[in-house]
Amino acid sequence: MRGTVVTMTMVAAVAVTALPGALAQPARAAAPVSPTPTRIASAGPPAGTVLRAGRFVVDPEGRVLFLHGPSVPPGGTVDTATVRQWAAAGFNAVSIGVRMEADGTFAGTSGRGGVPARVTADGFDPGLDQLADAVEAVVGQGLRAMIQIVPTASAAKAGDEAYAEGLRRVAGRFHDVVGLVGFELTTSTGSPGLNGAVRATDAHHLLWRQSAASFDPTANVVTNDEAALLVGWAAGDPATVLRLVSAADTTQIGWFFDRPLSDVTLAAIARPYPAAVAGVPVGFTYSPSGRLLTLAYIPAPAGGGTFGGRVATQIRVPARVYPDGYVVRASGATVVSAPGAGVVCLVTDARASRVDVRVEPATAEQAPPMAPPVVPPAAGDPCPASPAQSTTASAAGQSAGSVARTDETAGPVADKAAGRAQDGVNGVLLWALPLAGAAGMASVLSGLRWRMRRGRGGRVAVSSDQRFR
Secondary structure (H helix, E strand, C coil), X not given: CHHHHHHHHHHHHHHHHHHHHHHHCCCCCCCCCCCCXXXXXXXXXXXXXXXXXXXXXXXXXXXXXXXXXXEECCCCCCCHHHHHHHHHCCCCEEEEEEEECXXXXXXXXXXXXXXECCCCCCCCCHHHHHHHHHHHHHHCCCCEEEEEEXXXXXXXXXXXXXXXXXXXXXXXXXXXXXXXXXXEECCCCCCCCHHHHHHCCCCCCEEEEEEEECCEEEEEEEEECCEEEEEECCCCCHHHHHHHHHHHHHHCCEEEECCCCCHHHHHXXXXXXXXXXXXXXXXXXXECCCCEEEEXXXXXXXXXXXXXXXXXXXXXXXXXXXXXXXXXXXXXXXXXCCCCECEEEEEECCCCCCEEEEEEECCHHHCCCCCCCCECXXXXXXXXXXXXXCCCCCCCCCCCCCEEEECCECCHHHHHHHHHHHHHHHHHHHHHHHHHCHHHHHHHHHHHHHHHHHCCCCCCCCCHHHHCC
């Protein structure tokens, strides 16, 4: 009996000693899919990274995103004051162009009449340095940024060789940027192997390519597999803009407006819309005449699993649309934002199977203080999530350990990998718990919870030198 006790004690000691190492091991990746998946570190993608679940664009929390914003051509001005004006107009993202040379480098401009600034002998790209300043101005105000790579005529003629080098340079510079939508190639040419040029230095961000829009052959979209964003507008007149914006809403895709912004164009594109939906959208419509937005969604992540904590739906409401305030009516969710907030925040009610929302102008009977003037959103997350969390992987592919994904898919594959990781950890705990004693395992479980919180991609503070190294 004494020998048995000693043996069990030694086994328990080994189990407790080995458990932290077992928890630190990456999850077993799902079966490889084409193209070859790239392993993501347990810390997951940078906060605010845009991923894909089927035809939907999603965030690391698993919410479906609808991106609305301007497109800035190479050499265009992007500063903090301008970004604040865009945020007040209801935009939540900006596409920023950078010109690529035939050798895959980014010369940029000197700032004196647009004179080209050449790449230095040590490989420094002045164009990427200027791009970094613009991206910093955008993400610093809580908006997302798309990096649009615009090849020169000679670069387009060089084809894959130039594209691959340019993608490697850009992805290497911006791989850990928070709030990045991805990298857009403003060309429909190029082989599928260009995905590997991004994954060589960036395991998280998506590569987008241009093509004709299925709903309007006069317009262009950028796609990543099934997901799409409207980026090329046939014209800038109000009738065309309204037609394309309505088509994008019906198709349930976001957009970047590539025409000059004026009061006329802003009147057409500055509208309320669901910027982030904590569920799968059934549909949403906006009536400019009545200034009425309706939204319906099923409160479950588009990629499967469940949401962690009280993830909020965000609806952007521009002040120019509701100068006298707005009223929100919701079924299946509770409004948690302040009256008059530039972003309406809703949290799904317990056991709700569907959420329906209406946003409409305030009437004379609903004048302040019931419906105060709209206040533009401040920098940062307008709807902070509850600290409560879930151990279930989100649609963005986060899990307790590492997962496998490509730049073309996130969700079901990652969920299966996360489930296997959880099963492995739980098996170790069930074997060690009867042997180790309650006091020793309490410390181990505390460490496990800390690791899992680290692995679900919560919003983190990133200094500027970390963002753009």
